[in-house]
Amino acid sequence: MLDARTLQQLTDIVGADNIATGAQDLICYGYDATQMEFLPDAVVHPDSPEQVSRILQLANKENFPVFPRGAGSGFTGGALPKGGGVVLVTTRMNRILRIDTDNLVAEVEPGVVTEAFQMEVEKLGLFYPPDPASLKFSTLGGNVAECAGGPRAVKYGVTKDFVMGLEVVLPTGAIIRTGGETVKGVVGYDLTKLLCGSEGTLGIITKIIFKLLPYPDSKKTMLTVFDSIDGAARAVSTIIKNKIIPTTLEFMDHATLTCVERRFNLGMPESARAVLLIEVDGDRDLIEKQAGQIHKLIEPLGLVQFRVAKDAAESEELWRVRRLVSPSLRDVNPDKFNEDIVVPRSKVPDVIRRIEVIQKRYDIPIVNFGHAGDGNIHVNIMIDKSVPGQLEKAHEAIKEVFQAALDLGGTMSGEHGVGLAKQPYIPLELNADQIAAMKSIKAALDPNNILNPGKMLP
Amino acid sequence: MTKKHTDPLERVAQEMKKCVKCGACRANCPAFGTFQREPATARGKVALAQHLVKGDITLDDGTYAAMSKCLLCGSCVDKCPNQVPTDEIVIAAREALAQRRGLTTFHKAVGQVIRNRKLMNFGALAAAVLGPIFFRKVPSTSGLRLRFPMPFIGGSRHIPQIAKKPFMKRHPEIIKGEPGKPTIVFFVGCMTNFVYTEIGEATLALFRHLGCTVIIPQGQQCCGLPGMSGGDLDTVRELAEQNLAAIEKHQADYVMTACATCGGALHKLYPLVIGKRNPELKARLQAVADKTVDAAVLLQKLGLHPEETGTGQRMRITYHDPCHHRTAGIAKQPRTLLKETPGLDLVEMEGADRCCGLGGTFNVYHYESSLDINAGKSKAIIDTGADAVVTGCPGCIMQLSDGLKQAGDKTRVLHTVELLARKIRR
Numbered sequence: 001m002l003d004a005r006t007l008q009q010l011t012d013i014v015g016a017d018n019i020a021t022g023a024q025d026l027i028c029y030g031y032d033a034t035q036m037e038f039l040p041d042a043v044v045h046p047d048s049p050e051q052v053s054r055i056l057q058l059a060n061k062e063n064f065p066v067f068p069r070g071a072g073s074g075f076t077g078g079a080l081p082k083g084g085g086v087v088l089v090t091t092r093m094n095r096i097l098r099i100d101t102d103n104l105v106a107e108v109e110p111g112v113v114t115e116a117f118q119m120e121v122e123k124l125g126l127f128y129p130p131d132p133a134s135l136k137f138s139t140l141g142g143n144v145a146e147c148a149g150g151p152r153a154v155k156y157g158v159t160k161d162f163v164m165g166l167e168v169v170l171p172t173g174a175i176i177r178t179g180g181e182t183v184k185g186v187v188g189y190d191l192t193k194l195l196c197g198s199e200g201t202l203g204i205i206t207k208i209i210f211k212l213l214p215y216p217d218s219k220k221t222m223l224t225v226f227d228s229i230d231g232a233a234r235a236v237s238t239i240i241k242n243k244i245i246p247t248t249l250e251f252m253d254h255a256t257l258t259c260v261e262r263r264f265n266l267g268m269p270e271s272a273r274a275v276l277l278i279e280v281d282g283d284r285d286l287i288e289k290q291a292g293q294i295h296k297l298i299e300p301l302g303l304v305q306f307r308v309a310k311d312a313a314e315s316e317e318l319w320r321v322r323r324l325v326s327p328s329l330r331d332v333n334p335d336k337f338n339e340d341i342v343v344p345r346s347k348v349p350d351v352i353r354r355i356e357v358i359q360k361r362y363d364i365p366i367v368n369f370g371h372a373g374d375g376n377i378h379v380n381i382m383i384d385k386s387v388p389g390q391l392e393k394a395h396e397a398i399k400e401v402f403q404a405a406l407d408l409g410g411t412m413s414g415e416h417g418v419g420l421a422k423q424p425y426i427p428l429e430l431n432a433d434q435i436a437a438m439k440s441i442k443a444a445l446d447p448n449n450i451l452n453p454g455k456m457l458p
Numbered sequence: 459m460t461k462k463h464t465d466p467l468e469r470v471a472q473e474m475k476k477c478v479k480c481g482a483c484r485a486n487c488p489a490f491g492t493f494q495r496e497p498a499t500a501r502g503k504v505a506l507a508q509h510l511v512k513g514d515i516t517l518d519d520g521t522y523a524a525m526s527k528c529l530l531c532g533s534c535v536d537k538c539p540n541q542v543p544t545d546e547i548v549i550a551a552r553e554a555l556a557q558r559r560g561l562t563t564f565h566k567a568v569g570q571v572i573r574n575r576k577l578m579n580f581g582a583l584a585a586a587v588l589g590p591i592f593f594r595k596v597p598s599t600s601g602l603r604l605r606f607p608m609p610f611i612g613g614s615r616h617i618p619q620i621a622k623k624p625f626m627k628r629h630p631e632i633i634k635g636e637p638g639k640p641t642i643v644f645f646v647g648c649m650t651n652f653v654y655t656e657i658g659e660a661t662l663a664l665f666r667h668l669g670c671t672v673i674i675p676q677g678q679q680c681c682g683l684p685g686m687s688g689g690d691l692d693t694v695r696e697l698a699e700q701n702l703a704a705i706e707k708h709q710a711d712y713v714m715t716a717c718a719t720c721g722g723a724l725h726k727l728y729p730l731v732i733g734k735r736n737p738e739l740k741a742r743l744q745a746v747a748d749k750t751v752d753a754a755v756l757l758q759k760l761g762l763h764p765e766e767t768g769t770g771q772r773m774r775i776t777y778h779d780p781c782h783h784r785t786a787g788i789a790k791q792p793r794t795l796l797k798e799t800p801g802l803d804l805v806e807m808e809g810a811d812r813c814c815g816l817g818g819t820f821n822v823y824h825y826e827s828s829l830d831i832n833a834g835k836s837k838a839i840i841d842t843g844a845d846a847v848v849t850g851c852p853g854c855i856m857q858l859s860d861g862l863k864q865a866g867d868k869t870r871v872l873h874t875v876e877l878l879a880r881k882i883r884r
Contacts, residue, residue: 023520024515024520024521024524025495025497025520027502027506027514027515028496028497028499028505028506031479031501031505033478033479033480071481071484072479072481072496073484092494113485134480134482136482136485137481137483137485327540330540334475
């Protein structure tokens with residue numbers, strides 16, 4: 001609990017309009033997409049790095065935890081105020097400070113919504129590729145803190161691949177710059193990379209310098225249907241092996257297709273067991289050639305349908321299949337655990353087979369879809385929490401899914417992060433020495449453990 | 459036995475469970491767009507409703523303030539991955555608030571006036587209801603209480619003229635058409651009856667042109683939407699029954715309205731608020747709902763062919779989608795009609811389907827925010843360089859006119875039927 005004096009000091013920092021302690025506000029800043037909920041003691045909306053710094057200095061002095069929060073759309077509870085404290089919302093800092101067309105960089109504040117930024121740079125013929133599914137509402141600060149991915153990661157990489165530099169308020173209140181805006185730079189430790197994906201445990205991001213690319217000339221979307229899950233999985237590794245890097249390579253398994261078909265009746269062929277949505281972008285002639293090559297390569301793998309979009313409207317129609325996945329899943333069961341394991345791309349067929357075995361053993365529906373092109377599979381374990389025993393079963397199944405990914409040389413999470421949701425499973429992936437090294441970094445930067453405590457590391 | 463105040467919320471408790479708090483509503487909610495605080499989002503209101511049911515919070519000022527920040531525009535429902543009916547949840551919460559706290563002075567006045575046609579016919583009072591706009595509304599610092607409504611003081615708001623003689627007083631109840639042509643009940647709505655009578659005249663002219671028999675039931679009342687906005691669902695139920703009786707008196711093929719809001723009431727709200735309590739009444743309301751159709755949609759269906767009648771001068775227009783059309787899936791039909799109309803060039807504005815910010819009585823409590831939302835709309839309209847913005851809802855017409863005038867712009871605001879009526883030979 002915060003005493004009245006501390007609350008007054010917080011009010012002095014951000015102004016009375018930008019602090020809330022009413023029950024309704026606390027509830028509304030206590031949830032995220034995990035559906036877990038913890039009530040904070042206060043919510044503050046600072047508007048500058050200086051305000052953030054003063055809040056963190058006060059937190060160290062008065063010993064209260066601070067939980068940074070963007071849009072609150074995370075899947076692992078990274079922004080949740082577990083144990084109470086102050087939620088620090090970054091969305092008032094939402095200015096695009098500059099877009100430098102000479103050097104192809106942009107500087108933004110953390111509260112800018114991802115899609116809004118993309119639209120601005122695209123007006124200038126530039127491109128910011130990371131495209132998490134939440135891009136219409138998630139913030140760039142949150143994207144960097146969680147190192148968000150997205151379908152285009154196959155070709156372009158994830159958020160951290162576009163972060164050149166940061167302005168960060170360290171847990172003790174010091175405001176520092178990391179990295180810069182030069183293509184090269186090796187002076188000192190690479191704190192920029194350290195902070196990307198640190199889930200708000202090492203500092204609060206107040207400015208971001210992004211690398212930009214020229215906007216691709218054109219793109220081509222293909223919807224390919226296979227008569228076996230194995231065929232689709234092998235198609236992924238075949239395309240990559242033949243040195244074609246599509247922009248996106250989205251995968252949907254039979255369970256996913258059944259859900260979508262049942263709800264939306266898209267008229268998939270009877271024999272459809274898996275779908276790959278493939279997109280290539282770049283020079284017009286090149287992508288024509290690539291589309292032809294892809295068709296030839298995957299034809300022998302049990303391809304039953306190959307549709308190429310003729311224009312933007314048709315492309316949107318093909319993407320619709322993918323977008324309808326999420327709303328359809330609830331028909332299977334009301335509650336889902338949405339995991340996002342990654343394996344080396346060549347191991348996609350193997351991990352899918354392992355998951356099929358797990359599904360049979362536990363007898364709970366597991367729906368798989370996602371960014372197969374980069375080996376990132378969204379494994380959705382669908383249960384009904386109100387049925388006794390299902391929750392326990394789900395936890396056991398999740399553990400086995402993680403183990404399968406790790407056995408194949410992969411990782412537990414590609415883009416959702418650890419937060420609270422995956423914390424119990426951390427020892428599966430990281431050994432004691434690795435955890436100790438990370439904890440020493442945390443302790444060095446945050447000696448009083450006030451910034452997003454209790455997250456990520458066990 | 460004392461009634462539990464969260465009863466209306468229990469009605470939608472199952473629906474609340476569908477919300478997974480993903481945050482997609484942050485991208486689409488116009489109220490969040492202006493307030494920029496989480497309690498204004500759809501998921502925030504769902505979370506609060508869930509806590510109300512659990513009993514963790516009460517129907518206090520804080521809950522009242524949060525629940526008032528919704529335009530009931532339905533944008534969140536359209537774009538929600540799980541189709542959570544937040545509009546219905548907010549309506550239930552407002553009903554619970556009204557039951558617990560009583561109606562505000564303002565909403566009591568609204569309820570009294572909209573239930574009383576005689577009072578409404580007395581123009582001044584009608585005006586008081588039609589436009590909450592006629593009141594200077596400043597949420598007081600002590601907690602969003604209204605200053606007592608002061609009719610005719612519009613602040614900076616531009617007030618539409620009240621018609622000298624209401625539309626319904628100018629016409630007989632039944633206007634015979636040609637044999638074999640459809641019979642249509644015309645649900646006029648207050649805005650058309652008392653303010654924008656030209657919309658009524660244009661609608662009537664168009665359907666007479668097609669040879670239809672038009673019935674304007676004399677017993678029809680306000681649709682009740684202004685009441686719903688404040689949680690006064692008892693008034694809505696009362697009006698639903700009166701309107702049902704007025705409509706059922708006549709044999710008709712269609713129940714037609716030129717007001718998107720009235721259409722929303724007849725088509726969706728009435729069967730919803732009656733609920734399971736009275737299945738017989740619900741079934742009758744559903745039968746009317748099934749027959750309810752928007753004027754532009756029906757004109758297209760009946761094969762209206764607009765002709766070149768005028769000076770031959772071309773007009774550049776843009777189209778605004780009323781929320782109650784968007785949620786009913788009406789978007790293509792009015793555009794198709796307008797595109798087929800000689801002399802008109804339709805250009806799309808950015809965000810044509812975004813709410814204009816009126817939101818029933820939202821603009822009473824949050825006039826500044828309503829203006830803010832409206833300002834974005836005005837800019838989108840002005841950017842098209844259109845001579846006129848066209849829409850299918852008199853409520854939107856009032857709000858758009860206000861916004862454009864505030865922006866110092868001269869773009870005209872017209873109803874679809876007004877343009878179409880110019881393109882028939884009478």
